[in-house]
Amino acid sequence: MPRKNSITGLKIMLTIIIAAILITTSYYIYLDFNKTQKKHIEETPEKEIDDRISPLTSQAVFLEISRIRKKGIIDIMMKPGISWRKKPTFNYIVIFDGYEWKMPPETDFHTWDTDYIHREFFRKVKEEQQQTTIEIRIIEREKHLSHTTEKIMDSFSVVYDFRYGRWTGDDSFNDTDGYGHYNGSHYEIWFDIHQTDYDGDGIPYWIEVNVLGTNPHVDDSKLDPDNDGIPTAWEWKWGYDPFTWNNHTYLDPDNDGLQNIEEYAMAKWLANPYHPDIYIEVDFMEKAPFKPIQIKIEKGRFLPIIRPRLVKTRLDGHSHVFWEESQQMLIEKFNEHGITVHIDDGCMGGGGEFLPFMESGYSQESGIIGQYYKNNFADWRKGIFRYVVIGHGGGWCHPQDFHHYYDCISVPSNHMFYIKQTGFSITPRTQRIAQAIAVMHELGHSCGFNLTHCGGVDNMTKGSKEVWKNYKSCMNYHYFSKRLLDYSDGSHGENDCDDWGTIDLAYFQRPSIEMEGIGFDVGAPPYNRPRG
Structure with a gap:
């Protein structure tokens, strides 16, 4: 038994000696390492700031x-x-x-x-x-x-x-x-x-x-060291680290529907990733012929005799243009709410085309405007611009392809339309006001102001005028002839809706839950409105 205890004691003593040796060795290694590092730091001077401003060119x-x-x-x-x-x-x-x-x-x-x-x-x-x-x-x-x-x-x-x-x-x-x-x-x-x-x-x-x-x-305006799709110069200008990958196809800091990759593409046209922009491309229908009255050969109303009869037409010789004053009124109203509207009627190289005249206008159901949406509205602009056509008839904002984005707008421009819009007080000035209101109304649909946004939107059912009288918005048909160029702020009492507070500038880039296609029924869910 004493022999066994002495062996155990010897093992413990050897363990202590080895541990002491290891600790001492580690200490001296640490001292040597620290000395080496200190010497390295002392020998490596800090990078000096080059405070020159323009050494390569005249300033x-x-x-x-x-x-x-x-x-x-x-x-x-x-x-x-x-x-x-x-x-x-x-x-x-x-x-x-x-x-x-x-x-x-x-x-x-x-x-x-x-x-x-x-x-x-x-x-x-x-x-x-x-x-x-x-x-x-x-x-x-x-x-x-x-x-x-x-x-x-x-x-x-x-x-x-x-x-x-x-x-x-x-x-x-x-x-x-x-x-x-x-x-x-x-x-x-x-x-x-x-x-x-x-x-x-x-x-x-x-x-x-x-x-x-x-x-x-070296020109860094085209170099992209982090491979995120946007060059160094743009990232530096707008505060991003050009050496850190960012998902610019997703980032949209101002929530205007333009991701950074699109803001970069629109830099020439003053796009700002931190300030909301709306871009509109507008084309026009050719001028209407002037044939207000035509002769038709048909049976009389009272006597079954085929005879010539004078009939009124919608061929009023009206030009289909987006008047400068109407554009500026629209731009100014959005400016009041911190949003910049850019309108390409040819000034940005995309809009300003004249499309064939059709008396009835371009309906969504016919697919005709879808033809121009696909062929006259460049693919790279889809998702950046809304596409607007000033035509003879129509008046809507509907999707035009399977993506189901509310990014295509038709606005009428004819004599009868302006008579209704101005309350029969039709002058060049009131026509321009009416056009600005019509465009702002349809633009509102592309910003989420659709039937499920507020019951007063596009509501002409029996009794709706009284029910929605406090919804003071150009989205309310009952205010069209009252020259109200504005969305509501929700402050007008019962049944009012806050358009400006809920505006969704990116709505035109997302598939909508609303399906206003052939056979659209306003009485079906999710609308559930009275028919008629």
Whole structure:
């Protein structure tokens, strides 16, 4: 027994000695490792910031005026008279660090909206200058008999930083009205600022060498190192990490239905991933022939004698256009709610086509408008634009293919339509108001304002006028002739619905639960409305 205990004690002692040796060895290894690491850190200097701003090119700042739009047209159009016919005359003044550049009168704009002009000009600055102050003024000119007067209508200023390639001030990154968009009292202006850049990708030298680690000699506007479908330059501009993969085919931070990959595709047309946009492509039906009365050979009503008879027709010689004033009224109403509407009537290279005339218009059931939807509305635009046709008859928003997206709109433009819409007070001014209301109504369907949104939508059943009198929206047929160009905000009492609070700009990109096809029955679920 004593022998066994001594062996056990010996084992314990050996274990303690081995453990001590291991601990001591580990300690000295740690000390040696720590010494080596310290020496390595001391020998590896920190990366120095390259504070040069423009070592590869002469330094200059570039300002682009992309678009200017005059506000206030709704108030003018709602006033009786012909004052609406006078279009505004305006221009801009640019001040670079106190140096004023004034556009001459021959370059004045005589319109409500310049569309996408993208005018660009530059000014040389001192080499290695860190910041520059830019002020933009919008002036209106008015001619009198002996002189011309000028008035500053809007003015704002920003400070551009040549290191970071961004500006602050009255407009800044991710502000409420959109970066590069100033929403003034009388005008809204879209603009952009750049600087001379050796590789032409729009990313400043300082950012490339100190932040991104990209090569300032290589154009990054087409490179996509993270393979997420969007190049470095766009991702940097809008605050994404160009070296981290993002699902840009899904991301839609402003919930306007345009995913980032589509916002990138529409960059030339001022798409902003953090500010909601609506894009509309519009085509037109050819002008109606003027044959208001025709002779028909048919039996008389009282005597069964075949004889010629004069009959009225719908061939009123009406042009099918989207009037500029109607467009601007629509744009302005959405602008009041922080949404920018872009209308391509040919100014963006897609709309403005004239389609064959049909007296009855293009019905959904006939499939005719589906033909133009497929052949005249480019596939890459589907899911970005809504497609609108100004025709002779019709008046609806329906899907046109198996995706069942509410992205195709038909708006009538004929004499009888305008008589009903204006309450028989038909003038060029009231026709333009009526057209704006009709387009806004159908556009509302593409934003989710359908039969299941509110019982007052498109409701002409018996007693509906009294039941839905508080639903003060252009989605309510009973307000059509009252020149109400607006959606409701839900504040008008019983049975009102909040359109603006529930608007779904992405609705036109999703299959709808509503199926208004051939044989549509409003009395069936989920509508369950009285028939008739």
